[in-house]
Amino acid sequence: MFLSPCLSKNEQGHLTIGGLDVPALAKEYGTPLYLMDENLIRETCRAYNASMKEHYGKDNFLVVFASKAFCAKYMYRILAEEGMGADLVSGGELYTAIQANFPLDRTYFHGNNKTEQEIILALDAGIRRFVVDNREELLKLDALAKERNTVADISFRVKPGIDAHTHDFIQTGQIDSKFGVALENGEVMQIIAEASKLSGVRVVGLHCHIGSQIFETEPFGLAAKVMMDLIADIRAKFGITIDELNLGGGFGVRYTEADHPVLIDEIVSVLTDAVKESAKEHDLELPFLVIEPGRSIVAPSGITVYTVGSVKEIKDVRTYVSVDGGMTDNPRYALYEAEYTAVLPERIEAEATETVAIAGRCCESGDLIGKEMKLPPVKAGDLLAVLTTGAYNYSMSSHYNRVPNPPVVMVCDGKAKTIVRRETYEDLLKNDI
Numbered sequence: 268m269f270l271s272p273c274l275s276k277n278e279q280g281h282l283t284i285g286g287l288d289v290p291a292l293a294k295e296y297g298t299p300l301y302l303m304d305e306n307l308i309r310e311t312c313r314a315y316n317a318s319m320k321e322h323y324g325k326d327n328f329l330v331v332f333a334s335k336a337f338c339a340k341y342m343y344r345i346l347a348e349e350g351m352g353a354d355l356v357s358g359g360e361l362y363t364a365i366q367a368n369f370p371l372d373r374t375y376f377h378g379n380n381k382t383e384q385e386i387i388l389a390l391d392a393g394i395r396r397f398v399v400d401n402r403e404e405l406l407k408l409d410a411l412a413k414e415r416n417t418v419a420d421i422s423f424r425v426k427p428g429i430d431a432h433t434h435d436f437i438q439t440g441q442i443d444s445k446f447g448v449a450l451e452n453g454e455v456m457q458i459i460a461e462a463s464k465l466s467g468v469r470v471v472g473l474h475c476h477i478g479s480q481i482f483e484t485e486p487f488g489l490a491a492k493v494m495m496d497l498i499a500d501i502r503a504k505f506g507i508t509i510d511e512l513n514l515g516g517g518f519g520v521r522y523t524e525a526d527h528p529v530l531i532d533e534i535v536s537v538l539t540d541a542v543k544e545s546a547k548e549h550d551l552e553l554p555f556l557v558i559e560p561g562r563s564i565v566a567p568s569g570i571t572v573y574t575v576g577s578v579k580e581i582k583d584v585r586t587y588v589s590v591d592g593g594m595t596d597n598p599r600y601a602l603y604e605a606e607y608t609a610v611l612p613e614r615i616e617a618e619a620t621e622t623v624a625i626a627g628r629c630c631e632s633g634d635l636i637g638k639e640m641k642l643p644p645v646k647a648g649d650l651l652a653v654l655t656t657g658a659y660n661y662s663m664s665s666h667y668n669r670v671p672n673p674p675v676v677m678v679c680d681g682k683a684k685t686i687v688r689r690e691t692y693e694d695l696l697k698n699d700i
């Protein structure tokens with residue numbers, strides 16, 4: 268079994284996170300429970316920053332955390348302290364960042380359908396960059412910026428035509444995607460020509476994001492090269508200098524034994540080498556370089572702890588182990604058949620001899636955490652932990668069946684603190700009239 272660096276076991280044979288006993292935390296905070304390790308999040312931020320500094324240069328980059336992976340006020344405080352930027356994709360994420368006093372001159376506003384209200388909020392807040400997705404947005408932003416006597420700095424989201432090997436739903440670099448403007452059919456050049464005539468926007472950058480949970484380095488290097496070629500073409504055609512290149516995120520993490528993620532330093536070196544080589548080839552200045560990792564910064568720091576409620580053995584068919592959470596706190600199996608590793612925090616050494624389905628508690632047959640998961644023999648009342656749930660779990664939680672969301676408890680330097688409270692039934696009713 269693999270364990271992320273923040274997990275270990277103690278003399279009682281219990282799982283620990285950040286050195287704290289997971290069964291004891293489950294007793295104190297109840298289940299279901301999201302636990303995260305702050306030091307691992309910080310170390311990962313530092314590893315990205317150190318690699319970028321080493322491979323690209325001291326002041327010529329920004330590592331931007333994709334908030335969609337885990338959005339909470341506390342996270343923005345960590346990011347601010349670690350010198351990170353933030354990728355925001357909605358007014359809600361922006362509002363959370365504002366409320367956390369996150370430095371907004373480090374924020375990138377994404378999204379393929381920003382509303383007028385969101386654009387106004389972002390303009391008034393003074394975000395760093397609008398990553399413009401389409402022509403209607405460009406015109407809307409230009410008009411709203413002019414009304415406010417300001418000029419919005421923009422990047423364009425480009426589909427570089429790269430096919431990344433990952434689940435269809437989280438693949439975004441190819442032409443058949445709802446995100447961005449395409450390179451192959453000349454859309455990018457058209458929109459840049461149009462933007463260059465507008466006085467409410469200033470084109471400063473280009474952006475691409477080819478997909479998520481990608482293990483190969485090759486598509487990233489290729490995307491970097493394609494984007495640099497585009498910067499050269501734009502200079503040649505319009506005389507416009509693109510100062511900033513944002514290559515998105517998408518770096519894979521380990522959910523199961525079968526996953527073999529690439530080291531941060533390796534990803535960064537592939538990306539930066541491609542940019543540097545291309546700059547030399549085209550005689551371009553090195554652009555300000557932005558990357559936007561989300562999953563890889565938070566996924567390995569998180570686990571979800573459940574209590575087993577029943578074990579239903581259907582002879583010659585399957586055994587269903589039902590837990591007190593499920594698709595409402597982790598919809599990733601239901602959406603992508605995502606695979607996870609589960610362990611028993613009270614008996615971490617026990618051998619995983621059974622193959623079971625771990626089922627959630629919703630009225631939905633597809634409410635599973637996994638269909639064929641390896642576990643030691645388990646009974647009602649046991650704790651069960653699902654690993655690597657720090658990304659896209661809390662942020663994708665729902666209230667289906669009016670199930671309240673678990674709290675998020677952050678562990679740091681031997682202490683645990685609630686950073687997001689457990690929802691109550693009153694919380695669920697607060698907007699009901």
Ligand code: LLP
Pocket residue numbers: 333335336354377437476478479480515516517518559560561562563599658659
């Ligand atoms: N930048 C942009 C523009 C993005 O759209 C994304 C993710 C990222 C950065 C961060 O990608 P990461 O480093 O986290 O892979 N809900 C799905 C993942 C959707 C990713 C959407 N965009 C999941 O649970 O797998």
